[in-house]
Amino acid sequence: MKYITTIDDKEFEIEIVDEHHVRIGERLLQVDFESVNGQPVFSLILDGNSHEGFVYQGEEDWEVLLRGQQYQVKIEEERERRLRAAAGGGIAEGGEFHLKSPMPGLVVNVAVEEGQAIKKGQVMIILESMKMQNELKAPRDGTVGRIRVKAGETVEQKQTLLSVH
């Protein structure tokens, strides 16, 4: 079975050939993969190189913790992806993005206005929480849609603050 995995916008094509082999791109690698006693801890020996990782399902994607680094991994079966592409869906490039509050807190400043064009990484809202001020940034270029909060308002976790389209 073939999987398309995406990490930090980079795609890896991984084919599970059989229980002891995976193919990544053109390379065929020998795999010894064990789950450690019911925990989400896995031991992977890849062509003799030993790796330990935590793998668990996050809210949408898979999360992998490897040597102190945490990776968010999106996985699609190649077949599914092909079907979806055939259906004309493709990956939703446009679409609306809702900026949600990552934690409960106090909106200190709304740095954008409705209808304003914004660049990826631009600060949109400053949220105070855990005694710190945090900058919530735009995940991509776009236009600010509806703003649902004002400065001085307290917000709950996952509350939608504004939309970008």
Next chain:
Amino acid sequence: MFNKVLVANRGEIAVRIIRACRELGINTVAVFSEADRNALHVRYADEAYLIGPAPSRESYLRADKIFEVAKKSGADAIHPGYGFLAEREDFAAECAHRGITFIGPKPSSIAAMGDKGKARATVIKAGIPVVTGTEDVGNMTNEDLLRIAPTIGFPLLIKATAGGGGKGMREVKTIEEMPMLLDSARREAESAFGDGNVYLEKLVEGARHIEFQILADSFGNVIHLGERECSIQRRHQKLLEESPSIFLDEDLRAKMGEVAVKSAQAVDYVSAGTIEFLVDKDKNFYFLEMNTRLQVEHPITEMVTGVDIVAEQLRIARGRQLSYKQEDIKQRGHAIECRVNAEDPFNGFMPSTGQITHSILPTGPGVRIDTGVYPGFEITPYYDPMIAKLIVWGETRGQAILRMRRALEEYRIVGVRTNIPFHQTLMDSHRFMGGQFDTRFVEERFSMDDAVEARAASAEIAAIFAALVAHQQTERNANIVRRNERDTSNWKWVGRWERMHR
């Protein structure tokens, strides 16, 4: 002499204090908020009492509730830890009033060092160097400050007299922008400390933040345990500390230590305390402030000196003499502490909340971890985002760095994002290795770009991990479906099998 200590704090520091008490055979009383029912400090203490809802002003800051618990439990001493009530003169005074031993300095010392303006005036009188600034104490108006500013020179800092943690602090480059900055500094100080009073100080450029640990008993013995290098900061929050500092030589260390001792003596100090200095490029040093409490980063001093600072605090509070003389104190090897916070370094150090589902601590030679979290622990927005202090010791600074690298790799925290990748990148940074950094280093000359590259190198492995686990799951689901399909006809199979064997 007391026999039961109430620990008026939470998290790792409460655990640290309880451990010291345990070792000395002293009973402990924990207090906890509704959010901390399952916390380690509750589980490790001999007694534990609920004092209110999660927000600290309704629980850990409620002196009245804490005194109620002291009375109910018969605790005859209170250790305040750091933060919360640790540097509140009125709280220390109320302890004395109730006949409870406050494990810390006298109320008068807290007061003298708590107001930064007063503290400056006090140490200046003792002949201790301070950064040039407004010497006058009391409420200075904006007009006064604007008049004095040019005589101090720009750039300068506006600081809150009640200050701490960078709140109410503003950097001023020109006189034109000063009135506006004064207003905003006062506003921030007012909201943070309920006191909008500010003073001015010359900005020391390229400065390092180096502090000295002090121990003083009630017989007038004051010693220092050497320095801690705390220049690795972000937004005035320390992220990493090490001891000794690569920047000090024996001579400067002795000189600064002497001044630190003198500063503590100037306020008749008792218990553990810390004198913070700014050290400029030319190795001139200036008194910055005194923290009249146990510090977060005290373990690195313990690692290099072998002194158990909390145990000494308890000893001093019990009216005994210090166990050490200045000449007994030797720094051996090198210690580094990384503050592991629930913050995402790839996303502007955004705090990350959630449940820690797994936590596997690094161990092995030279590693110490002070933490209050455990699997199942919830990182909430109510308290600070520190998960743990990871401390390592090495024979040399180089060995300590290598060991820290190894320990950071070994540390597995699942459920929230942590700043471990930041520390890993720092350990790999040539400037850090070379000791070339000041308090602006992290904000101005450090980048996570190298980390992004290192990340990319291991991304493929992460992808394989995820694909294998996802594949296993798909297979398992498929098997369940298949078995169900066959189950419907199993009776038929059994019938045929039995007929066959008849």
